[in-house]
Amino acid sequence: MLVNGIHPGAILKRELDKRNIKAIDLTKSIQEYPQTINAITKDKRRINPKLFIKHGNYFNIEED
Numbered sequence: 001m002l003v004n005g006i007h008p009g010a011i012l013k014r015e016l017d018k019r020n021i022k023a024i025d026l027t028k029s030i031q032e033y034p035q036t037i038n039a040i041t042k043d044k045r046r047i048n049p050k051l052f053i054k055h056g057n058y059f060n061i062e063e064d
Contacts, residue, residue: 008047009040015059016041030054 016023023041027034032051039045047055056062 007043008052009043009045012037012047012055013041019059026058030058 015021016026023037024034026032027037030051032054036045036051040047040051
């Protein structure tokens with residue numbers, strides 16, 4: 001999901017909070033480094049297309 005003016009990390013953090021999921025559990029499930037997810041949720045890093053697809057699969061969101 002892309003929203004103008006809102007960093008994807010803010011959306012990811014909100015979804016993690018809403019679903020009561022710890023970031024470390026997400027990193028283990030999608031086989032990503034914890035530092036990567038931490039940087040994204042702190043708005044210090046963007047989400048590349050490959051990682052975006054991993055998140056979509058984890059949260060059961062369609063790719064389009």
